[in-house]
Amino acid sequence: MSEEIVYANLKIQDSDKKEETQKSDKCEEKVSSPASHSWQKAVLILTLLCLLLLIGVGVLGGIFYTTLETEMMKSNQLQSVKEELQENVSLQLMHNLNNSKKIMNLTAMLQNIATQLCRELNNKNPEHKCKPCPKGSKWYKDSCYSILKGYATWQESVSLCSARNASLLKVKDKDVLEFMKSQRLSGYWLALPPSKEYRSSVTLSEIFLSEWFEKNTYDLNSMYCRYINDIYVYYERCYVQKITICEETASKVQVESVLNGLPDSSK
The missing domain is CATH 3.10.100.10 (Mannose-Binding Protein A, subunit A)
Structure with a gap:
Protein backbone atom coordinates (compact mmCIF):
# COMPACT_ATOMS: atom_id res chain seq x y z
CA MET A 1 0.00 0.00 0.00
CA SER A 2 2.71 2.38 0.90
CA GLU A 3 4.64 1.48 -2.24
CA GLU A 4 1.67 2.38 -4.40
CA ILE A 5 1.39 5.73 -2.67
CA VAL A 6 5.11 6.45 -3.19
CA TYR A 7 4.85 5.48 -6.86
CA ALA A 8 1.84 7.68 -7.30
CA ASN A 9 3.67 10.59 -5.72
CA LEU A 10 6.69 10.06 -7.95
CA LYS A 11 4.49 9.90 -11.01
CA ILE A 12 2.75 13.08 -10.01
CA GLN A 13 6.13 14.79 -9.47
CA ASP A 14 7.37 13.61 -12.86
CA SER A 15 4.21 14.88 -14.45
CA ASP A 16 4.70 18.26 -12.76
CA LYS A 17 8.31 18.43 -13.94
CA LYS A 18 7.32 17.69 -17.52
CA GLU A 19 4.68 20.39 -17.45
CA GLU A 20 7.17 22.87 -16.04
CA THR A 21 9.74 21.90 -18.69
CA GLN A 22 7.18 22.26 -21.46
CA LYS A 23 6.11 25.62 -20.11
CA SER A 24 9.74 26.72 -19.90
CA ASP A 25 10.42 25.64 -23.50
CA LYS A 26 7.33 27.45 -24.71
CA CYS A 27 8.44 30.59 -22.90
CA GLU A 28 11.92 30.36 -24.38
CA GLU A 29 10.43 29.90 -27.84
CA LYS A 30 8.18 32.91 -27.26
CA VAL A 31 11.15 35.00 -26.05
CA SER A 32 13.66 33.89 -28.73
CA SER A 33 11.28 34.34 -31.68
CA PRO A 34 10.87 38.15 -31.40
CA ALA A 35 14.68 38.63 -30.84
CA SER A 36 15.52 36.63 -33.96
CA HIS A 37 13.06 38.65 -36.03
CA SER A 38 14.55 42.00 -34.81
CA TRP A 39 18.08 40.86 -35.67
CA GLN A 40 17.07 39.83 -39.17
CA LYS A 41 15.41 43.20 -39.65
CA ALA A 42 18.54 45.06 -38.49
CA VAL A 43 20.74 43.03 -40.85
CA LEU A 44 18.41 43.79 -43.73
CA ILE A 45 18.44 47.51 -42.93
CA LEU A 46 22.26 47.54 -42.71
CA THR A 47 22.49 45.70 -46.00
CA LEU A 48 20.21 48.23 -47.66
CA LEU A 49 22.23 51.09 -46.20
CA CYS A 50 25.46 49.56 -47.52
CA LEU A 51 23.90 49.19 -50.97
CA LEU A 52 22.69 52.77 -50.90
CA LEU A 53 26.16 53.92 -49.76
CA LEU A 54 27.80 51.98 -52.59
CA ILE A 55 25.33 53.44 -55.10
CA GLY A 56 26.00 56.96 -53.74
CA VAL A 57 29.76 56.46 -53.96
CA GLY A 58 29.37 55.20 -57.51
CA VAL A 59 27.22 58.20 -58.48
CA LEU A 60 29.63 60.65 -56.86
CA GLY A 61 32.55 58.93 -58.58
CA GLY A 62 30.80 59.24 -61.92
CA ILE A 63 30.02 62.91 -61.32
CA PHE A 64 33.62 63.56 -60.22
CA TYR A 65 35.05 61.79 -63.28
CA THR A 66 32.70 63.66 -65.64
CA THR A 67 33.49 66.99 -63.98
CA LEU A 68 37.23 66.26 -64.03
CA GLU A 69 37.08 65.32 -67.69
CA THR A 70 35.12 68.49 -68.50
CA GLU A 71 37.54 70.66 -66.55
CA MET A 72 40.52 69.00 -68.23
CA MET A 73 38.99 69.74 -71.63
CA LYS A 74 38.42 73.36 -70.60
CA SER A 75 41.98 73.59 -69.26
CA ASN A 76 43.37 72.22 -72.53
CA GLN A 77 41.26 74.67 -74.49
CA LEU A 78 42.44 77.55 -72.30
CA GLN A 79 46.04 76.41 -72.70
CA SER A 80 45.60 76.33 -76.47
CA VAL A 81 44.06 79.81 -76.43
CA LYS A 82 46.90 81.03 -74.18
CA GLU A 83 49.56 79.61 -76.49
CA GLU A 84 47.82 81.11 -79.50
CA LEU A 85 47.62 84.50 -77.79
CA GLN A 86 51.28 84.31 -76.79
CA GLU A 87 52.23 83.47 -80.36
CA ASN A 88 50.12 86.36 -81.66
CA VAL A 89 51.65 88.74 -79.12
CA SER A 90 55.15 87.58 -80.07
CA LEU A 91 54.39 88.09 -83.75
CA GLN A 92 52.92 91.51 -83.01
CA LEU A 93 55.96 92.48 -80.96
CA MET A 94 58.27 91.35 -83.74
CA HIS A 95 56.17 93.30 -86.23
CA ASN A 96 56.25 96.39 -84.01
CA LEU A 97 60.00 95.99 -83.50
CA ASN A 98 60.57 95.77 -87.24
CA ASN A 99 58.35 98.80 -87.76
CA SER A 100 60.25 100.69 -85.04
CA LYS A 101 63.55 99.88 -86.73
CA LYS A 102 62.16 101.02 -90.07
CA ILE A 103 60.86 104.22 -88.49
CA MET A 104 64.23 104.84 -86.82
CA ASN A 105 66.05 104.26 -90.10
CA LEU A 106 63.65 106.55 -91.94
CA THR A 107 63.99 109.18 -89.22
CA ALA A 108 67.79 109.01 -89.41
CA MET A 109 67.64 109.21 -93.20
CA LEU A 110 65.28 112.19 -93.05
CA GLN A 111 67.54 113.85 -90.47
CA ASN A 112 70.57 113.41 -92.71
CA ILE A 113 68.70 114.79 -95.72
CA ALA A 114 67.47 117.75 -93.67
CA THR A 115 71.00 118.43 -92.40
CA GLN A 116 72.44 118.33 -95.93
CA LEU A 117 69.72 120.65 -97.23
CA CYS A 118 70.28 123.00 -94.32
CA ARG A 119 74.00 123.13 -95.05
CA GLU A 120 73.27 124.11 -98.64
CA LEU A 121 70.80 126.75 -97.49
CA ASN A 122 73.32 127.97 -94.92
CA ASN A 123 75.99 128.33 -97.62
CA LYS A 124 73.66 130.68 -99.49
CA ASN A 125 72.40 132.42 -96.36
CA PRO A 126 74.68 132.06 -93.28
CA GLU A 127 71.84 133.13 -90.98
CA HIS A 128 69.18 130.81 -92.39
CA LYS A 129 66.62 129.82 -89.74
CA CYS A 130 67.39 126.10 -90.16
CA LYS A 131 70.92 126.70 -88.85
CA PRO A 132 71.42 124.74 -85.58
CA CYS A 133 73.83 127.30 -84.11
CA PRO A 134 73.53 130.61 -82.28
CA LYS A 135 73.15 133.72 -84.42
CA GLY A 136 76.47 135.08 -85.66
CA SER A 137 78.34 131.78 -85.22
Whole structure:
Protein backbone atom coordinates (compact mmCIF):
# COMPACT_ATOMS: atom_id res chain seq x y z
CA MET A 1 0.00 0.00 0.00
CA SER A 2 2.71 2.38 0.90
CA GLU A 3 4.64 1.48 -2.24
CA GLU A 4 1.67 2.38 -4.40
CA ILE A 5 1.39 5.73 -2.67
CA VAL A 6 5.11 6.45 -3.19
CA TYR A 7 4.85 5.48 -6.86
CA ALA A 8 1.84 7.68 -7.30
CA ASN A 9 3.67 10.59 -5.72
CA LEU A 10 6.69 10.06 -7.95
CA LYS A 11 4.49 9.90 -11.01
CA ILE A 12 2.75 13.08 -10.01
CA GLN A 13 6.13 14.79 -9.47
CA ASP A 14 7.37 13.61 -12.86
CA SER A 15 4.21 14.88 -14.45
CA ASP A 16 4.70 18.26 -12.76
CA LYS A 17 8.31 18.43 -13.94
CA LYS A 18 7.32 17.69 -17.52
CA GLU A 19 4.68 20.39 -17.45
CA GLU A 20 7.17 22.87 -16.04
CA THR A 21 9.74 21.90 -18.69
CA GLN A 22 7.18 22.26 -21.46
CA LYS A 23 6.11 25.62 -20.11
CA SER A 24 9.74 26.72 -19.90
CA ASP A 25 10.42 25.64 -23.50
CA LYS A 26 7.33 27.45 -24.71
CA CYS A 27 8.44 30.59 -22.90
CA GLU A 28 11.92 30.36 -24.38
CA GLU A 29 10.43 29.90 -27.84
CA LYS A 30 8.18 32.91 -27.26
CA VAL A 31 11.15 35.00 -26.05
CA SER A 32 13.66 33.89 -28.73
CA SER A 33 11.28 34.34 -31.68
CA PRO A 34 10.87 38.15 -31.40
CA ALA A 35 14.68 38.63 -30.84
CA SER A 36 15.52 36.63 -33.96
CA HIS A 37 13.06 38.65 -36.03
CA SER A 38 14.55 42.00 -34.81
CA TRP A 39 18.08 40.86 -35.67
CA GLN A 40 17.07 39.83 -39.17
CA LYS A 41 15.41 43.20 -39.65
CA ALA A 42 18.54 45.06 -38.49
CA VAL A 43 20.74 43.03 -40.85
CA LEU A 44 18.41 43.79 -43.73
CA ILE A 45 18.44 47.51 -42.93
CA LEU A 46 22.26 47.54 -42.71
CA THR A 47 22.49 45.70 -46.00
CA LEU A 48 20.21 48.23 -47.66
CA LEU A 49 22.23 51.09 -46.20
CA CYS A 50 25.46 49.56 -47.52
CA LEU A 51 23.90 49.19 -50.97
CA LEU A 52 22.69 52.77 -50.90
CA LEU A 53 26.16 53.92 -49.76
CA LEU A 54 27.80 51.98 -52.59
CA ILE A 55 25.33 53.44 -55.10
CA GLY A 56 26.00 56.96 -53.74
CA VAL A 57 29.76 56.46 -53.96
CA GLY A 58 29.37 55.20 -57.51
CA VAL A 59 27.22 58.20 -58.48
CA LEU A 60 29.63 60.65 -56.86
CA GLY A 61 32.55 58.93 -58.58
CA GLY A 62 30.80 59.24 -61.92
CA ILE A 63 30.02 62.91 -61.32
CA PHE A 64 33.62 63.56 -60.22
CA TYR A 65 35.05 61.79 -63.28
CA THR A 66 32.70 63.66 -65.64
CA THR A 67 33.49 66.99 -63.98
CA LEU A 68 37.23 66.26 -64.03
CA GLU A 69 37.08 65.32 -67.69
CA THR A 70 35.12 68.49 -68.50
CA GLU A 71 37.54 70.66 -66.55
CA MET A 72 40.52 69.00 -68.23
CA MET A 73 38.99 69.74 -71.63
CA LYS A 74 38.42 73.36 -70.60
CA SER A 75 41.98 73.59 -69.26
CA ASN A 76 43.37 72.22 -72.53
CA GLN A 77 41.26 74.67 -74.49
CA LEU A 78 42.44 77.55 -72.30
CA GLN A 79 46.04 76.41 -72.70
CA SER A 80 45.60 76.33 -76.47
CA VAL A 81 44.06 79.81 -76.43
CA LYS A 82 46.90 81.03 -74.18
CA GLU A 83 49.56 79.61 -76.49
CA GLU A 84 47.82 81.11 -79.50
CA LEU A 85 47.62 84.50 -77.79
CA GLN A 86 51.28 84.31 -76.79
CA GLU A 87 52.23 83.47 -80.36
CA ASN A 88 50.12 86.36 -81.66
CA VAL A 89 51.65 88.74 -79.12
CA SER A 90 55.15 87.58 -80.07
CA LEU A 91 54.39 88.09 -83.75
CA GLN A 92 52.92 91.51 -83.01
CA LEU A 93 55.96 92.48 -80.96
CA MET A 94 58.27 91.35 -83.74
CA HIS A 95 56.17 93.30 -86.23
CA ASN A 96 56.25 96.39 -84.01
CA LEU A 97 60.00 95.99 -83.50
CA ASN A 98 60.57 95.77 -87.24
CA ASN A 99 58.35 98.80 -87.76
CA SER A 100 60.25 100.69 -85.04
CA LYS A 101 63.55 99.88 -86.73
CA LYS A 102 62.16 101.02 -90.07
CA ILE A 103 60.86 104.22 -88.49
CA MET A 104 64.23 104.84 -86.82
CA ASN A 105 66.05 104.26 -90.10
CA LEU A 106 63.65 106.55 -91.94
CA THR A 107 63.99 109.18 -89.22
CA ALA A 108 67.79 109.01 -89.41
CA MET A 109 67.64 109.21 -93.20
CA LEU A 110 65.28 112.19 -93.05
CA GLN A 111 67.54 113.85 -90.47
CA ASN A 112 70.57 113.41 -92.71
CA ILE A 113 68.70 114.79 -95.72
CA ALA A 114 67.47 117.75 -93.67
CA THR A 115 71.00 118.43 -92.40
CA GLN A 116 72.44 118.33 -95.93
CA LEU A 117 69.72 120.65 -97.23
CA CYS A 118 70.28 123.00 -94.32
CA ARG A 119 74.00 123.13 -95.05
CA GLU A 120 73.27 124.11 -98.64
CA LEU A 121 70.80 126.75 -97.49
CA ASN A 122 73.32 127.97 -94.92
CA ASN A 123 75.99 128.33 -97.62
CA LYS A 124 73.66 130.68 -99.49
CA ASN A 125 72.40 132.42 -96.36
CA PRO A 126 74.68 132.06 -93.28
CA GLU A 127 71.84 133.13 -90.98
CA HIS A 128 69.18 130.81 -92.39
CA LYS A 129 66.62 129.82 -89.74
CA CYS A 130 67.39 126.10 -90.16
CA LYS A 131 70.92 126.70 -88.85
CA PRO A 132 71.42 124.74 -85.58
CA CYS A 133 73.83 127.30 -84.11
CA PRO A 134 73.53 130.61 -82.28
CA LYS A 135 73.15 133.72 -84.42
CA GLY A 136 76.47 135.08 -85.66
CA SER A 137 78.34 131.78 -85.22
CA LYS A 138 79.88 129.56 -87.88
CA TRP A 139 78.62 126.02 -88.38
CA TYR A 140 81.05 123.27 -89.30
CA LYS A 141 80.20 119.56 -89.03
CA ASP A 142 78.72 119.03 -85.55
CA SER A 143 80.12 122.17 -83.95
CA CYS A 144 79.29 125.86 -83.74
CA TYR A 145 82.07 128.46 -83.48
CA SER A 146 81.18 131.80 -81.94
CA ILE A 147 83.54 134.80 -81.84
CA LEU A 148 82.86 136.99 -78.80
CA LYS A 149 83.19 140.74 -78.88
CA GLY A 150 86.05 142.44 -77.05
CA TYR A 151 89.29 141.15 -75.60
CA ALA A 152 89.91 138.98 -72.55
CA THR A 153 92.70 137.15 -70.75
CA TRP A 154 93.00 133.42 -71.30
CA GLN A 155 91.29 132.66 -67.96
CA GLU A 156 88.49 135.14 -68.69
CA SER A 157 87.98 133.56 -72.11
CA VAL A 158 87.67 130.13 -70.49
CA SER A 159 84.99 131.48 -68.12
CA LEU A 160 83.10 133.28 -70.91
CA CYS A 161 82.88 130.12 -73.00
CA SER A 162 81.95 127.99 -70.00
CA ALA A 163 79.04 130.33 -69.28
CA ARG A 164 77.71 129.47 -72.76
CA ASN A 165 78.11 125.70 -72.13
CA ALA A 166 80.99 125.83 -74.60
CA SER A 167 84.78 125.69 -74.54
CA LEU A 168 87.68 127.56 -76.06
CA LEU A 169 88.64 126.52 -79.56
CA LYS A 170 90.01 122.96 -79.84
CA VAL A 171 91.62 121.66 -83.02
CA LYS A 172 91.27 117.92 -82.46
CA ASP A 173 91.26 116.46 -85.98
CA LYS A 174 92.51 117.19 -89.46
CA ASP A 175 89.11 118.32 -90.73
CA VAL A 176 88.85 121.02 -88.07
CA LEU A 177 92.49 121.88 -88.70
CA GLU A 178 91.79 122.56 -92.37
CA PHE A 179 88.65 124.50 -91.48
CA MET A 180 90.61 126.70 -89.06
CA LYS A 181 93.28 127.30 -91.69
CA SER A 182 90.61 128.43 -94.14
CA GLN A 183 89.26 130.94 -91.62
CA ARG A 184 92.58 132.80 -91.31
CA LEU A 185 92.09 133.47 -87.61
CA SER A 186 94.43 135.93 -85.95
CA GLY A 187 94.88 136.48 -82.20
CA TYR A 188 92.39 133.91 -80.79
CA TRP A 189 93.04 131.98 -77.58
CA LEU A 190 93.24 128.17 -77.86
CA ALA A 191 92.09 125.64 -75.28
CA LEU A 192 95.63 124.34 -74.73
CA PRO A 193 96.91 123.99 -71.16
CA PRO A 194 99.16 126.82 -69.97
CA SER A 195 102.87 126.09 -70.12
CA LYS A 196 105.81 127.19 -68.01
CA GLU A 197 108.11 127.00 -71.01
CA TYR A 198 108.14 129.61 -73.74
CA ARG A 199 108.49 128.86 -77.43
CA SER A 200 108.42 131.36 -80.21
CA SER A 201 105.85 129.54 -82.35
CA VAL A 202 104.77 126.20 -83.81
CA THR A 203 102.61 125.40 -86.79
CA LEU A 204 98.95 124.68 -86.25
CA SER A 205 99.50 121.22 -87.73
CA GLU A 206 101.85 120.34 -84.84
CA ILE A 207 99.35 120.84 -82.05
CA PHE A 208 96.05 119.29 -83.14
CA LEU A 209 96.92 116.02 -81.34
CA SER A 210 97.97 117.82 -78.14
CA GLU A 211 96.42 117.43 -74.72
CA TRP A 212 93.61 119.96 -74.59
CA PHE A 213 92.48 121.93 -71.59
CA GLU A 214 89.72 120.28 -69.49
CA LYS A 215 88.81 122.52 -66.54
CA ASN A 216 92.08 122.19 -64.63
CA THR A 217 93.31 124.97 -62.37
CA TYR A 218 96.61 126.70 -62.97
CA ASP A 219 98.73 129.39 -61.38
CA LEU A 220 98.72 131.71 -64.40
CA ASN A 221 100.91 134.51 -63.02
CA SER A 222 104.08 133.20 -64.62
CA MET A 223 102.71 130.87 -67.30
CA TYR A 224 102.32 131.09 -71.04
CA CYS A 225 99.06 130.47 -72.92
CA ARG A 226 98.76 129.81 -76.63
CA TYR A 227 96.78 131.52 -79.35
CA ILE A 228 96.23 130.96 -83.04
CA ASN A 229 97.51 133.34 -85.69
CA ASP A 230 96.72 132.14 -89.20
CA ILE A 231 98.47 128.76 -89.51
CA TYR A 232 100.77 129.28 -86.52
CA VAL A 233 100.42 128.96 -82.75
CA TYR A 234 102.21 131.51 -80.56
CA TYR A 235 103.00 131.70 -76.84
CA GLU A 236 101.96 134.70 -74.75
CA ARG A 237 101.59 135.53 -71.07
CA CYS A 238 98.17 134.30 -69.92
CA TYR A 239 97.22 137.69 -68.49
CA VAL A 240 97.51 139.32 -71.93
CA GLN A 241 94.16 139.98 -73.62
CA LYS A 242 93.24 138.26 -76.86
CA ILE A 243 90.04 137.48 -78.79
CA THR A 244 87.75 134.71 -77.54
CA ILE A 245 86.33 132.03 -79.84
CA CYS A 246 84.01 129.45 -78.29
CA GLU A 247 83.19 126.01 -79.60
CA GLU A 248 79.95 124.22 -78.75
CA THR A 249 78.01 121.20 -80.02
CA ALA A 250 75.47 122.02 -82.70
CA SER A 251 71.83 121.14 -82.13
CA LYS A 252 69.96 118.81 -84.46
CA VAL A 253 68.60 120.42 -87.59
CA GLN A 254 64.83 120.74 -87.33
CA VAL A 255 63.15 119.19 -90.38
CA GLU A 256 60.29 121.70 -90.18
CA SER A 257 62.70 124.63 -90.36
CA VAL A 258 64.24 123.18 -93.54
CA LEU A 259 60.85 122.56 -95.17
CA ASN A 260 59.65 126.04 -94.26
CA GLY A 261 62.84 127.51 -95.68
CA LEU A 262 62.48 125.88 -99.10
CA PRO A 263 61.17 128.10 -101.91
CA ASP A 264 57.47 127.71 -102.71
CA SER A 265 57.22 125.95 -106.09
CA SER A 266 53.57 127.04 -106.54
CA LYS A 267 54.59 130.68 -106.91
